[in-house]
Amino acid sequence: MQFAPDIPRWRQVAEVIRRRIEDGTYPPRTRVPSVQQIIAEFEIATATAQKVHKGLRAEGLIYTEPGLGSFVAQRPAEESEPHA
Numbered sequence: 001m002q003f004a005p006d007i008p009r010w011r012q013v014a015e016v017i018r019r020r021i022e023d024g025t026y027p028p029r030t031r032v033p034s035v036q037q038i039i040a041e042f043e044i045a046t047a048t049a050q051k052v053h054k055g056l057r058a059e060g061l062i063y064t065e066p067g068l069g070s071f072v073a074q075r076p077a078e079e080s081e082p083h084a
Contacts, residue, residue: 001013001016001042001043008051009042009044009048010044010048010049010051010052010055011055013038013042013044013048013049013052014051014052014055014056016042017032017033017038017052017056017061018056018059018061021061021062021072026072027072028072028073028074028075029071029072029074030071030072031069031070031071032056032062032069032070032071032072034069034070035049035050035052035053036049038052038053053070056070057070060073061073
């Protein structure tokens, strides 16, 4: 991945993961890449990959189950189901 020099790398990687969540690559309640997997895929530092997870958690897009990993949060019903 080519990183833009004026945007923090963690934000750029978080945007990639966010798009994958939005397009269904990572459906609700499925595991997202671990910090180690993000490090390997994007060739970034551990602290940077940890910021990716922290940022996505802060947005409510993922949650972490201790000992199990991080998962895509369930979308609220009003976003995932059309209203009649």
